[in-house]
Amino acid sequence: MTPDRPRHHETSSRLHLVDGAPAWRARHGNALVRYTPTARPDTAALLLSGEFDAETVGCLREALDAVRTPQIERVLLDLAGIGFGDSALVHALTDTRRRPEKHILLGPLTRQFSRVLDLTDSRRRLDIAFDDAA
Numbered sequence: 015m016t017p018d019r020p021r022h023h024e025t026s027s028r029l030h031l032v033d034g035a036p037a038w039r040a041r042h043g044n045a046l047v048r049y050t051p052t053a054r055p056d057t058a059a060l061l062l063s064g065e066f067d068a069e070t071v072g073c074l075r076e077a078l079d080a081v082r083t084p085q086i087e088r089v090l091l092d093l094a095g096i097g098f099g100d101s102a103l104v105h106a107l108t109d110t111r112r113r114p115e116k117h118i119l120l121g122p123l124t125r126q127f128s129r130v131l132d133l134t135d136s137r138r139r140l141d142i143a144f145d146d147a148a
Contacts, residue, residue: 027073038077040070044097047077056087063095066103074106082113092120099127104136111139118143 027038027047037048044064052059058081062074081089091107093099110117121144123131131137 027076029076036077036080038073038080040064040073043067043070045070045073047073049077049081052090054088056085057090058086058088059090059092061092061095063097065098066096066106067098067100068102071102071106074103078106078110078113082115086115088116088118090118090120093123093127094121096124096127099124099130101130101134103127104130104134108136108139117141120144 027040030037030039032046032048035049035051037046039046045066046063048061048063050059050061060074060077060081064070066074078089089110091110096103107117107119117140119140119142121142123142128137131140
């Protein structure tokens, strides 16, 4: 009998180019996180679209890891394009508080995701700005 060998887990997302910029797409579902450059070299912006749950939120985590560089001090997360987000997305967003960069969520937020933030009592723990404050 041979011992079980550790399996190498494949990543939960695939890296693509969308309009010439990096984008992380969940292997299952339609969640997509696109990087977009900003006018400030110390700021990265990620545009989220699609539906984010436990099966698809890995693409957000991978995108956050990819933009984590010494020169990045601020990460803007544009949530206006999400169609659905559950507690897995809330957890990924609240985990950003442990990272050295400042993370700012941009809206407008969907009614559904806004309700999830309220139900999980997470709104006060996140730095949320709306599109007029961007």
